[in-house]
Amino acid sequence: MGRHTDERGDAFPRAPTQEEWEAMGQEERDRVVDSLPGEVTWDEMAMPEGDRHFQGKVQAMDALRGYFKRQERKVYLGAELPIYYPGERRFAPDLLAVLDAEPYPRQKWVVSAEGKGLDWVMEVHVGGDRKKDAEYNVQRYARLGIPEYFIYDRARQRLEAYRLASPEAHTYVPMEQRQGRYVSRVLGLELQVEGDRLRFWTGTALLMESDELIARLEELLHGVQHRAEEDSRQLQDEVHRREQETRLRLEAEKHLVEETRRREEAERRLKELQAELERLEQRRD
Structure with missing residues (x-):
């Protein structure tokens, strides 16, 4: 496992690069995964944003979890889970989804060990500087190959959405609304802000x-x-x-x-x- 020192001199754990991972035996891989922390430091996280930030994540996860359970489809949903891409600085998105992944509880998601990266990410913004969510993460998540990225801005009660035009792309294309909703191809759902809530729709049916x-x-x-x-x-x-x-x-x-x-x-x-x-x-x- 390598460590990264950013411009402030802080060291943060990283997962091995894919080349390093492939050169390891299974026992060494297990040791590396076990050694990766299952939490992030205060230096890596945004400041707490109160109930509206928390509720935005919990309500969305609740609606999605109920939907995929009724669909009897395996989807892993996580919130503020440390994510380790090969050789990359870890991060912990507000909400994430990985399709066709076993939904058992995890302390972290190590891409090399899981065999795949994230399929869908949402950040909830309430206050403070939007630059991290609206600029830095737009570039970073696209570079990592995450197919779709949503920003739920609760302060403005608006939604922004991005997707990769192809699996090979590394730059997001902003999604266009369709009849006031964004269509998530990954989730197979439509998203819309109504009042003070983020709503998910399947056709004309609202996910309660x-x-x-x-x-x-x-x-x-x-x-x-x-x-x-x-x-x-x-x-x-x-x-x-x-x-x-x-x-x-x-x-x-x-x-x-x-x-x-x-x-x-x-x-x-x-x-x-x-x-x-x-x-x-x-x-x-």
């Missing part, structure tokens, strides 16, 4: 974040419970109505039986009177 999904599920659950309560009330009303109908029918049947008995009794009594009348008439004759 976990808190939004939970709120939607709670809303749906409330609707289901309301409908269940309404169905239960209607069922109770129907049961009560049928009980009333049954009671009225039984009363009607009882009344009919009573009326039938009275009619039969009246008919019997009438026959008896007619028979008595006939006997009286016979005696008179």
